[in-house]
Amino acid sequence: MSYMDRLDRSAPMPVKHWSFAGLMLTYWCNARCASCYLCCGPHRLEEMSVEEALGYWESLATAEPMGCRVHLSGGEPFGDWERLVELCRRAQAQGLGPLEKIETNAFWATDANLVHARLEELDRYGMGKLVISTDPYHQEFVPMEHVRLAARVAGEVLGEHRVQVRWRDWLKDGFDTDRLSPSQRAELFASYAASGRDRFNGRAAVELTRGQQLKAPIEFADYPCAERLLRSRHVHIDPQGRVMPGTCSGIVLGHACREPLGDIWRRLADDYASRPLTGTLALVGPAGLARLAEATGFVPQSGYAGKCHLCWDVRRYLVGVSGFSDELGPAWLYLDH
Ligand code: SF4
Ligand code: SF4
16 A cells, blocks of 8 residues: 555544635735745736725625635735725725735835825725835845835834834844845845745745755655644635635635635535645645655655745646646746746
8 A cells, every 4th residue: 555545534624714815916026035935026917906806805704604804915015006095995995894904015115205195095994004024035125214114104104003014123133135245145045044934935945945954855754734724724815816825825725716715615624635735735744745746757856945845846846747737826936936
């Protein structure tokens, strides 16, 4: 009996209700952070229209049993200010429920009056929190002074308790990393990545694993991912309606453009164990997925910086393999870093 045949795929394992959902308004971003697990950048043009976003939002707000809290992300949602503000205004007018937060890298925060006016408008339309991303990778593309300005004005307009900065230590001491030489930047990124804040998924799996300590694939045996895939309560919906686990980009749990979110959740709870990719990752982990892939020709690298690095490498191979590709996407994510 093979390793995979010995799995008990009928063992009960509840899927937690999704209570937090991010609408990814776009894959476009002014930045191209080395840590970006969604491989966003100035060259990505995929977008979610206001009508599509409102449709998903309604599906999320009414999903059984208690609905999802919605946040807006990207890519960079402030890249199209008119769309962002129209979506917030119409969602509020339709009574779609509270907007938990909007995430940004603050690239647009060039002037205090502009920041003030935009945040007042979003506040009026129900935005709960502003989340500002800042770390060495973002500051290769976004001036630190924009981040500090956005954080300061947001504190004045919204109150400090409604401003979340990831990460505060970098906000205090950080600097523009585009001024570093390539070797200095590589050294800083490697030491920052070693702190474990970033998941080695997407572009991070390619760019941040250089210089990390690598372990043989066997070291990641028996690291099942049920907590991340089935119990995190957090999903993202991408511009084409793909429903993905909150942090495991590129794994497709369903399509919000084809069926209501509640139905996608119920189907996942019913059949996750029989799904070749999600079931294997949830029950066994990426080492189990690597074994499946090896049967179709996958050759693992000699070492990986973490289990997500291994997972990414296997999925990048499987995205073109029939039987797995339905659970992976968008395909370009695995090819275009
Ligand atoms: S991590 Fe955020 S700011 Fe950086 S490229 Fe990705 S979406 Fe843009
Ligand atoms: S190994 Fe794969 S499925 Fe597991 S947490 Fe990492 S990216 Fe997600």
